Amino acid sequence: MNDFSNDDKLRELLHLDMFNALSHEEKQTLERALESSDSLRQEAAELKRLFERLDAQPDIEPPQALLIDARAELRARLRLEQSRTSFSERVVSMLERLSTGEGNLSAFQFALGAVLLFLMGGLAGYGVFFFSFAASQNELVANSALNDLSQVANIRFIEPSASDSTIEVSFDVVTPAAVNGTLSDKRVKSLLIRALGSGENPGLRLQALNILQQSPSATLDGDIQAALIRAAKFDANAGVRKTALLMLLQCKRTSDIQLALIHILMNDNNAGIRISAMNALAGGFGVSVDNTLLGDLRKRLESDDNKYIRVRAGALIDELEQPKSQN
Amino acid sequence: MALHFSHNADDAKDIYQEIFMRVFRALPKFEFKSEFSTWLYRIATNVCLSHSTTASKSPELFDETVIEPRTPSPELGLYVQDALAALSPNQKMAFVLKHHEGYEIKEIAVIMECAEGTVKRHLFNAAERLRRVLKDALT
Numbered sequence: 477m478n479d480f481s482n483d484d485k486l487r488e489l490l491h492l493d494m495f496n497a498l499s500h501e502e503k504q505t506l507e508r509a510l511e512s513s514d515s516l517r518q519e520a521a522e523l524k525r526l527f528e529r530l531d532a533q534p535d536i537e538p539p540q541a542l543l544i545d546a547r548a549e550l551r552a553r554l555r556l557e558q559s560r561t562s563f564s565e566r567v568v569s570m571l572e573r574l575s576t577g578e579g580n581l582s583a584f585q586f587a588l589g590a591v592l593l594f595l596m597g598g599l600a601g602y603g604v605f606f607f608s609f610a611a612s613q614n615e616l617v618a619n620s621a622l623n624d625l626s627q628v629a630n631i632r633f634i635e636p637s638a639s640d641s642t643i644e645v646s647f648d649v650v651t652p653a654a655v656n657g658t659l660s661d662k663r664v665k666s667l668l669i670r671a672l673g674s675g676e677n678p679g680l681r682l683q684a685l686n687i688l689q690q691s692p693s694a695t696l697d698g699d700i701q702a703a704l705i706r707a708a709k710f711d712a713n714a715g716v717r718k719t720a721l722l723m724l725l726q727c728k729r730t731s732d733i734q735l736a737l738i739h740i741l742m743n744d745n746n747a748g749i750r751i752s753a754m755n756a757l758a759g760g761f762g763v764s765v766d767n768t769l770l771g772d773l774r775k776r777l778e779s780d781d782n783k784y785i786r787v788r789a790g791a792l793i794d795e796l797e798q799p800k801s802q803n
Numbered sequence: 804m805a806l807h808f809s810h811n812a813d814d815a816k817d818i819y820q821e822i823f824m825r826v827f828r829a830l831p832k833f834e835f836k837s838e839f840s841t842w843l844y845r846i847a848t849n850v851c852l853s854h855s856t857t858a859s860k861s862p863e864l865f866d867e868t869v870i871e872p873r874t875p876s877p878e879l880g881l882y883v884q885d886a887l888a889a890l891s892p893n894q895k896m897a898f899v900l901k902h903h904e905g906y907e908i909k910e911i912a913v914i915m916e917c918a919e920g921t922v923k924r925h926l927f928n929a930a931e932r933l934r935r936v937l938k939d940a941l942t
């Protein structure tokens with residue numbers, strides 16, 4: 477037990493040494509241990525190679541256009557924040573002075589304050605009436621539009637609430653509309669699936685995936701899984717395909733998912749995604765795969781331009797054949 | 804730092820703006836009890852970590868907008884990005900602060916508001932995970 481703890485400690489020192497994070501004494505302890513342990517020396521060599529590779533990676537510099545864009549947006553947000561604060565502060569301060577009678581308010585300021593108070597009262601009354609009317613109108617428009625999804629466009633997700641798992645989605649019909657509900661609400665689900673398949677922009681599709689990711693896995697039913705499979709196989713954006721693939725791996729393993737993974741492994745142009753699909757398939761599905769498909773898969777993998785995939789091809793094919801040989 | 808953490812231009816832009824909005828709001832409360840840079844990095848760390856939990860898209864993103872550095876071996880570059888993305892947010896943050904920003908363990912502990920031992924554990928786990936994930940690619 478002591479040896480084990482000591483080994484662990486030495487390995488930790490070895491890893492920290494790569495970050496130049498050891499004290500003089502710790503460094504000496506490590507050097508003594510390295511002299512007497514082959515396995516530690518081997519691990520040290522591997523780590524050294526790793527850090528040489530990491531150091532050889534060129535530093536990521538933010539593109540100039542991105543920086544200019546980010547700074548411009550930041551300046552705009554800061555200006556907005558500043559004006560918001562100063563205006564609200566001015567109004568509050570004036571109203572405070574008006575209500576307490578403190579300070580030297582001029583006749584003009586007094587009149588302006590009174591008018592402001594009057595306007596605020598009027599606006600509050602109008603707001604109560606208008607928003608309750610608008611909410612019921614909005615609900616009516618949303619319900620009628622969702623009967624014919626072809627009218628729906630420009631879907632936007634409004635911050636989903638984490639506390640009660642409700643999702644607010646707004647979209648345009650003839651006029652903009654919004655629905656509010658959980659994933660078990662058919663309207664919300666159909667909008668999410670539509671957003672996931674929408675060609676409008678990858679950000680929207682990723683947002684739909686994020687919302688699905690945050691939902692309880694029990695609510696990811698067959699329709700959603702089918703949409704995820706479509707996204708993982710065919711989406712034009714690699715980020716969307718990768719996220720959809722990772723979400724599929726959270727679902728119960730079915731032959732549909734296995735076939736989707738094989739399709740991805742054979743057709744995706746992103747090596748990282750193909751490797752993820754390969755690793756997932758290697759995890760085992762317990763479902764036999766058609767011989768012709770296996771043959772095609774073998775041919776495709778053996779000619780893959782990625783070394784890792786080529787090296788692991790044989791083991792994966794064996795893995796996929798195994799359920800047959802067990803029968 | 805935001806780019807190293809997120810590997811995604813859009814996320815990095817969001818993180819950058821959120822950091823400076825928080826700095827703008829919190830600046831009047833800053834009492835100069837710590838170094839300004841430490842305080843700034845602490846805010847940046849909190850924004851990065853909360854961004855990765857609320858918008859969980861970032862760790863798995865392999866988007867066209869990903870900033871890919873030019874490497875002599877693009878395939879290995881992709882592996883490294885994949886491996887870095889697979890780290891937990893805390894491991895990635897400790898790794899970025901140490902490896903890219905050059906902070907000492909003690910300083911990272913202050914920035915991440917945790918014990919030095921915890922930072923060491925994050926770094927150990929990060930290096931171990933990278934070693935395992937990249938083992939085949941490096942041979």
